[in-house]
Amino acid sequence: MHPVKPHLKGVIMNTAKYLLPLFDRYLPKPPKDIDVESISFLELMSNNSGSRYNILSGSSKFRKGQNYLVKGVYLDPHFARSVCAFSGSCKQSCLINTGHMPRHQSKRYKLTLAMSLYPEEFFRLFIMEIAMLSIEASFKGVELAIRFNGTSDIRIEKVLDLEMMKQDFPNVIFYDYTKYPLSNRYYFDYGFDDTKSVQSYYHLTYSIDEQDKSIERAKEYLSCGYPVAIVLSFKDYRKALSLPFVIDGEQNDHRFLQGASIVVLRAKTLTYRQGSYAEDGIIRPLDEVKDLSLYLSNKLIEQA
DSSP states (O other), rough: OOOOTTTHHHHHHHHHGGGGTTGGGGSOOOOTTOOGGSSHHHTBBBTTSSSSSSEEEOOOTSSSSSSSEEEEEETTTSOOGGGTOOGGGGGTOOGGGTTTTGGGGHHHHHHHHHHOOOOHHHHHHHHHHHHHHHHHHHHTEEEEEEOSSSSSSOOGGGGHHHHHHHHHHHHHEEEEEEEEEESSSSOOOOOOOOSSSSSSTTTEEEOOOOOOHHHHHHHHHHHHHHEEEEEEEEHHHHTTTTTEEEETTSSSSSSGGSSEEEEEEEEOHHHHHHTTTHHHHOSOOOHHHHHHHHHHHHHHHHOO
């Protein structure tokens, strides 16, 4: 059994130190018709029966794999454009329409509104939850992995001092998927062939979509040692697994373990049924995976 880290009590009492200057610039603005005086933080953080929402929650994908306790934040991606600034056609085929996600629409909206109206209170509670989960992970002998953008794409490194948080929570890994160009994120150039298990204190995976510059942006991420993720049809997903540098993204959500690689994901059944998934371009052609695999192979030859 691992001992509880003694410094966590002080961390919980001083959560404001993690908020960066001008942090609110990078958070979504509340709707103009919302009367701040008429709705409290406690109301937003509770369901209709009065039970408090957890900001951090699990998922079936998070539970796959071993040696990690994985939790994420699920916000409302349609709350404001800034919640998913670089979203494309995925708005029509979003993950919030799959599995059990439609049942929790009210919670996602209220959490996003709480973060927008009461950011200091929201992130104080967020950090306290991390502290508690960190203790749980220590007792279980595993590492805690936190994904802030389960259904959003907020540049959390502009909001919280993740380096300081990593110092205070050394057994916590912060990671995310993003559609932002690499130049718009705070990143490290690890080199394309670096395979260190955890890249510094914040690990990104670029999500490929139908937009014109998506493959170009994917290669920028790959060249700096980050993985990229791509959605394929059932048939192409199976074919892609035999290609060099390809990772099966259906096994778990542990993207923080990968360096430069191509993470293939299988299209969700529900969005197939809706009939718009392939038309939207969210499902990408196998040729794009082959192109990225060849790109990494050529990089390897150049470095030899």
